[in-house]
Amino acid sequence: MKMRKLAAVMLSGLMAFSLLTGCGSSSSEGAQSGSNESKEDAPVNVFENVKLLGRTYLSDDGKLWMGLSGTGADFDYTGDKLTLFIVGNAGGPKDRSRVGIYVDGERVKDFMAPSGGEMVDIEGKGSEPINVKVVKLSECAQSCCGISMMNLNGGTITPAAEKKHKIEIIGDSITCGYGVDDEDANHSFSSSTEDCTKSYSIKTAELLDADYSLVSFSGYGIISGYSGDGKKHADQLVPTYYSKYGFTYAAGFGSQKPQDIEWDFSKFVPEVIVINLGTNDASYTKSNAEKMDDYKTHYVEFLKDIRSKNADARIYCTLGIMDTTLCETVKAAAEAYTAETGDSNIRTFDFPIQNSAEDGIAADWHPSDKTHTKSAELLAEFIKTDMGW
Numbered sequence: 001m002k003m004r005k006l007a008a009v010m011l012s013g014l015m016a017f018s019l020l021t022g023c024g025s026s027s028s029e030g031a032q033s034g035s036n037e038s039k040e041d042a043p044v045n046v047f048e049n050v051k052l053l054g055r056t057y058l059s060d061d062g063k064l065w066m067g068l069s070g071t072g073a074d075f076d077y078t079g080d081k082l083t084l085f086i087v088g089n090a091g092g093p094k095d096r097s098r099v100g101i102y103v104d105g106e107r108v109k110d111f112m113a114p115s116g117g118e119m120v121d122i123e124g125k126g127s128e129p130i131n132v133k134v135v136k137l138s139e140c141a142q143s144c145c146g147i148s149m150m151n152l153n154g155g156t157i158t159p160a161a162e163k164k165h166k167i168e169i170i171g172d173s174i175t176c177g178y179g180v181d182d183e184d185a186n187h188s189f190s191s192s193t194e195d196c197t198k199s200y201s202i203k204t205a206e207l208l209d210a211d212y213s214l215v216s217f218s219g220y221g222i223i224s225g226y227s228g229d230g231k232k233h234a235d236q237l238v239p240t241y242y243s244k245y246g247f248t249y250a251a252g253f254g255s256q257k258p259q260d261i262e263w264d265f266s267k268f269v270p271e272v273i274v275i276n277l278g279t280n281d282a283s284y285t286k287s288n289a290e291k292m293d294d295y296k297t298h299y300v301e302f303l304k305d306i307r308s309k310n311a312d313a314r315i316y317c318t319l320g321i322m323d324t325t326l327c328e329t330v331k332a333a334a335e336a337y338t339a340e341t342g343d344s345n346i347r348t349f350d351f352p353i354q355n356s357a358e359d360g361i362a363a364d365w366h367p368s369d370k371t372h373t374k375s376a377e378l379l380a381e382f383i384k385t386d387m388g389w
Helices: 006-016 200-207 280-286 289-309 327-341 369-387
Strands: 052-053 064-066 072-088 098-103 106-112 118-136 145-151 155-159 163-173 211-218 272-276 316-322 346-351
Touching: 052 211, 052 289, 072 098, 098 145, 106 118, 155 289, 200 272, 200 369, 272 289, 272 346, 280 289, 280 346, 316 327, 316 369, 327 346, 346 369
Parallel strands: 163 211, 163 272, 272 316, 316 346
Antiparallel strands: 052 072, 064 145, 072 118, 072 145, 072 155, 098 106, 098 118
8 A cells, every 4th residue: 555656745745734633523624723713622633532552652743653562552433534644764674663553453454664654544434433553563673663644534533442451561572572473493583574462472461451561672681682692782681771662773753762762650550560581681691600690680670670660560570482591590589679678569480481393483483473372371371360360
């Protein structure tokens, strides 16, 4: 559904009028407020009428930006035709943002967002509402994307209903769904084969009937990013960006970088927080006692930081699936944290190591869709039982 050059020229002139709309009008009508207009009649940014998924960012110029895996918008549309214009960061085919659009739970469009933008039309059902969900399937580091225009064409939108629970999941490439759509272990990263909805992370949220927020970066860890050379890569740490909207090497959110924008933790208050970090650290620590102790120390500090921002959430420290080297160290860190702080609202959970012979494998030896499903079922059941859900 590529947009022609002529349409792009026309859009550039219409964009300023299309960003704002009242729920009962099309997005090209009622966007300008006259000097005699009452406050009640002033146009409302259409994105204020959607449920935001994860750390999705509404910029001052009215664009809705998606950086981290799983970010997006979820809403109900009533009308004949909904039009979205989605823009991405510049980049090669392996780096652009992968976006999924769902209607009533079915993925109807799956594409790589071009920097020049792509127009997407969604047929409505007139007076019968449909649920529309836009989800960024790939991660933040390679690229970001945004919804720069939503034309309701005379229809209306309302935020999708909140789910029963809320969960935050902090992790690495496993949480991002790295390579899950590529069943060749010898292949490397491509955002086109990454799909967080097939990861254990969102699968777990769905099993728990929970709204989710993911904070995850491929190759990142607690004290070191993935190390193929034995050296410590301290520039690739999840704790560094936990208080931000993400991190990207690309253009980001227009003129802003997600790593430069502070996240407001009051916007999403999880009941459960899952940490799945240590697989990349293990490539550096291996079985070196001193390095493992360094990991433990920094894990405790990260737990303190998480708790300072999430007073009531139960924290689940997990590890496994691809590597189990630091599983016992994670448990030691949780115990040390509780001993030091007195905070016992914390649990540990080990994922079984993946069985590639039985369940298949994905790019760079990452978990297959089947492994993610099994992992999600185990984690969800553990959380349900522990939380009394």
